[in-house]
Amino acid sequence: MSRLKGDIAEEKACEYLNSQAFKIVEKNFYAKKLGEIDIIATKDNIYHFIEVKSSNSYESAINNITTSKLSKLKRSVEYYLQKKEINSSFCIDAIIVVDEDIEFLENITF
Template sequence: MSKHKGDEAEKRAISYLEDLGYKIIEHNFYAKKLGEIDIIAVKNNIYHFCEVKSGNDYESAINNITPSKLSKIKRSLNYYLQIKKLNVAYCIDAIIVTPTNIDLLENITL
């Protein structure tokens, strides 16, 4: 997928979250040598570390969330909490963006 398509999917995901009442704290947070978190949002005092995946259909997008990717997100979010000195409730979410739909999967784990 091109960077342009990925950026567009993230913009759609941000708008979607805002419509649901989430406050966007940051997007494209990069933790050097650890990985990137696409969107960091807060709702009801819970931090949501969101991975955005897009594709032509739901299956192709969701299959890109691998154990390796989740591990990188976990390391990056721990780094984020440490540097921001936060002790908060949080979860890892996936936002699946297709040409016709957006799905939010809260609290994904393996």
């Protein structure tokens, strides 16, 4: 997927989160040698670390959330929490964007 398509998907995801009363804390947090966290948001005192995936089909997008990707994301989250000295509840979520359809998958695990 091109960077432009990824940026558009992330913008749609942020609009969705804002409409659901989330507060966007940060976008595209890069953890050196670990990876990137697409969106960091809070709601009800819980941090949500969100992976955004976009494709021409739901199946294609969801299949891009691999065990390896989740493992890197988890390490990036741990780094972020330590760096920012945050001691709060958190979860890892995904937002799937297919055209104008958005699906929010909360608290994904592997």
